[in-house]
Amino acid sequence: SPARELTQNPLQKTWEPYNNGLPAGHSAQRGVCMTNCPTLIVMVGLPARGKTYISKKLTRYLNWIGVPTKEFNVGQYRRDLVKKYKSFEFFLPDNEEGLKIRKQCALAALNDVRQYLSEENGHVAVFDATNTTRERRETIYKFGEENGYKTFFVESVCVDPEVIAANIVQVKLGSPDYVDCSNDEATEDFMKRIECYKNSYETLDETLDKDLSYIKIMDVGRSYLVNRVMDHIQSRIVYYLMNIHVTPRSIYLCRHGESELNLKGRIGGDPGLSVRGKEFAKSLAQFINEQNIKDLKVWTSQMKRTIQTAEALGVPYEQWKVLNEIDAGVCEEMTYEEIQENYPLEFALRDQDKYRYRYPKGESYEDLVQRLEPVIMELERQENVLVICHQAVMRCLLAYFLDKPAEQLPYLKCPLHTVLKLTPVAYG
């Protein structure tokens, strides 16, 4: 049969085959990870071991790289069902009523998982609960198999009492469960709650669980055990989990100082700083000094305006080409008026779907996210970092940290001469 004709999608500028004037299937866009069957991630661990922290962070990362992911926290289902939490006694292993409710919640959550993955185009579901018994895990694994999901377990094991106490202070004392308690009462109750799980806790075992796919995280990332990684997405998840840490630090994001082209209302190009831009660079140096930051790393793009800004700081900096501003292709160095005049269709298309819109011979925000992924990964590894970049780039990075969806990303406010200081706290 003759080769099919190709048509170029006007928004994304990608080539697609078509039949009788309609796009035909057959090719896939390598976004970043093409998951074929959905993946069910199952958290495992005693309370206060960071399961929810990991669930939320991983979900945020996967969504940012374009893998539709959602977390299902069974504790939340329990809070919705049992309006008022009384005490740890709810979690006693011989509390039949409690056990019934908790199992009901788990099943309700799994039902929602099924809906998300099989009916709502979700790719990954994170099932966030203790899942500390082999029996519970088998139930979930069977559920996954019945529905055609791959299952990947993430266990967090930690015996350091200081870490556990710190976790409780960070996220448990402020929980809705303890809204009417003093901190001491809440801590005492929570410690007893943990005890309820300990006797029946069956950690993932080298022999008994040898056929499962899982990662066991020990002591907040000191060591890891990884078993049977099945596919690309699991490999990416493992890599991500092995790069994140919980050491307190701050990330500073800002744009280069105002540039000569900014002044002229032109986009792109490689101009130098304007007079005011140079003043900003000096102010930035002063600001950084005042912040008194330990071991600050400074990153710039390879465009003149960010480098000039960094130069004023008087500290070493690293240039990343992937931090360069979005490539506007044929529209480089134009004003928006000129774009509207010369490329009215492009101008309109961009406003229709600013995230996916790719400039002719240029890039889209979607392309930017892909090229910024190594930056995010390295930011996760690092501690205090200042990133001097550009408007579209900064929006992408900010969307990752603040968990903003693709629709909102291209409209995030990142004005010139403004520094955003990001500090991890609790789950965000």
Add this chain to the structure above:
Amino acid sequence: ACGPQLANSPTVIVMVGLPARGKTYISKKLTRYLNWIGVPTKVFNVGEYRREAVKHYSSYDFFRPDNEEAMKVRRQCALAALRDVKLYLTEEAGQIAVFDATNTTRERRGMILNFAKENGFKVFFIESVCNDPTVVASNVMEVKLSSPDYRDCNSTDAMEDFMKRINCYQASYQPLDPDDYDRELSLIKVIDVGRRFLVNRVQDHIQSRIVYYLMNIHVQPRTIYLCRHGESEFNLKGRIGGDSGLSNRGKKFAVALNKFVEEQNLKDLKVWTSQLKRTIQTAEALQLPYEQWKALNEIDAGVCEEMTYEEIREQHPEEFALRDQDKYYYRYPSGESYQDLVQRLEPVIMELERQENVLVICHQAVMRCLLAYFLDKSADEMPYLKCPLHTVLKLTPVAYGCRVESISLNIEAVNTHRERLEEAKKGPNPLMRRNSVTPLASPEPTKKPRINSFEEHVAVSSALPGCVPQEVPTQMPGQ
């Protein structure tokens, strides 16, 4: 060029494991990968030092733990190798040294840790643990029987001797123990050829990348096919870049490629293309699902896009000259360099490692970068690798490397290859090298047979003025 500081203190990677566990396989493959991404890395194989010292290998008796004379020699070889490690890391600009030996005792590992401490090197252990006798036997067949040690033996005798050799190490083998004795060490334990991994105390970015790489590679037999799109309309006009469609001959190639793929009779072939029309049109003829990767797009020639080389020489004579000076580092104005390409192709390489049978339909510069990875070619050679149109390169992993077969599908096409200009003055600015991605071919301490590859091509030459490329240094102290 750019990216995080890949490493600061030099690192010694210490392999650990009984013989025939894949230590040398991992050492060489990892070294090839690290060099390709620009981290100068070299393997130091103690067995090779031993072969230098003891010209003729007689039998496994040499490895018996009660053979005092041999123990002395073996220790001396390890020390000699460590001396060379020190030289490489402190005086030869090496960043990572892979110390490839069994290192199965705590005593030996303690000695290496002291050595590293004295010299300010980081240490990262890679242990390969495997008790599956089928795997061990298969390794012995694949790489040991053809070892210089057994050049005068038949296979059965060699196998028997080697198994006794392994036995010599068993009694004294102390595996890494990250739960207790080796708690403080940075290490990865690879169990059963990658089914399972234990990772302890990853210290820095490069160790994290090494762990990720080791977790993605596999040893399943498979084939990777690399080819370019069929000849394009622009190829016919001698124009570079752009997004043109296939010429008539290009379409014929696509049909021939379809036939070729069918004849290969592969299980589960994945097909990847770029997002440029010419590779997609080529893939369409295969009637197989294919995935489009923007990362596989041809090198961006910036202001020179869609020009002929004559037009570039006329309109941008300095750029034209600069490119021939140092084709690897040269970045087109508002475009890319081969160096940029390597960075953008790294995720493609990683995914190729994960996959099995794959056909990658791409472009000349892109194909050169990928090929340089598989064939361990340096930055210097990469931009001149021959990747003609209408020719498929079939890559099969074999022993410690990659066999390459060049298959022309016998459809005429223009020749787009420009030979290196011998008269061009070399000598790039050393500042350009710092913190940069500079693929190196893995250095070889001893002579090895080279993999021969391609046919002769007609040289294209032109005269050039000499000049030195300017480049903004990548790391500078502030004012």
